[in-house]
Amino acid sequence: MGKQGYHHGNLRQALVDASLRLIEEKGPTGFTLSEAAREAGVTPAAVYRHFEGREDLIAEAALQGYEIFADLLDYAYDDGKPSALAAFERTGRAYLAFARKYPGHYVAMFESGISIQRTAALAKAANRALGVLQHAAEKLSEHIPAERRPPPQMFSAHIWALSHGVVELFARGSPGTKSPFPPEDLLESGIGVYLRGLGLVPPDA
Template identity: 50%
Template sequence: MSWRKEQGRTERGYHHGNLKEALLQAALDLIAKKGAAGFTFADAARIAGVSPAAPYRHFRDRDELLSNIAQRGFEQFESALSEAWDDGRPDTVSAFERVGKAYLAFAREKPAFYSAMFESGLAADISAGLHAAAERAFAVIRAAAERLAALAPQGSPRPPALMMALHIWSMSHGVASLFARGDAARRKLPMSAEELLEAEVLIYLRGLGFLADRKAAASDSADPKPSGRPSGPWGSPK
């Protein structure tokens, strides 16, 4: 492809206002094929059909391009988790099970976004927008953990809701990364990834002495509904 042809395509994309979106889509395509660490800024420009210098009109470097993709991923992730949680309706446990399924579905259906979010090696503070989007997504998991904590039997040891949220997030992430993506492990399971996660979380909650079955949870409609949100970065307290 000649420089002149690239220049012409670059100018059309730029004047039409779609160069940024073309670069983001090109990067997503590359991530889907090679992983978040498997492409360069120049690769994204080539796939978008623009000159190597064109991406600098919108992005400082490859990391900024990746952070934009990761931010969009977390925004979609938050939306999916929030819809599944539905403020804990009709009961806490069944609502939380939907959150787990939504987590796995996102990893399965949007692997390029998932890779940019969790496998790109980006610093947590590289972008205020990315950090805020990640916090909002984690807040859904923490809200569910707070509601689950309210189901603990009276007088039983109750770990902090943030600790529970981190444990449950770790379990969800592990199952999603290992068994819910076409580009992950190929080990065959005797059950679905959703069933594996459900069993894992149930064992965890029962090990803590929590009331964690649907019949018991059906009576938890009067649970307190804590509104606290995480105050630290994604996955860790301040």
């Protein structure tokens, strides 16, 4: 491959894109900076103009992933229209859609071992994504008596964990795992059981 990274004017992004392809293929620890440089079509020395090491490169991939993720969740929630329940369920489906469409970003975010506190920008992007779920949980549970209402942070964390579990076990083609039901159905029914337990969904809904 020629040194195309020098010519398209955005070497930094070319390296991030290269790392995403390598993450999908080999995992976050399965490639070197030299491989990322070769994939991007530049010399290894060029990488260090933008990143101090592989973890910095993966952190940038995670940052971009969280920004996309937050935008997708925000779009799915759509200010709670047409109802808080419908909007909340859409955010769960958006989680599955993100994991499928952006597998490299997903791994960089959740499986690379990179702390979201590594940089202020990364923490801000991650917290914005979680903030969408927390806001959705808060609006959905407004009519629950205060003494029975779970904190929005706990509510959204439960849904995040449920969504993440369905993604990890059944939506990403994990070896040896096969669900008898579509991941979307598993997630929707799981959220339904949880919401019924809170009294937010009628038993026959």
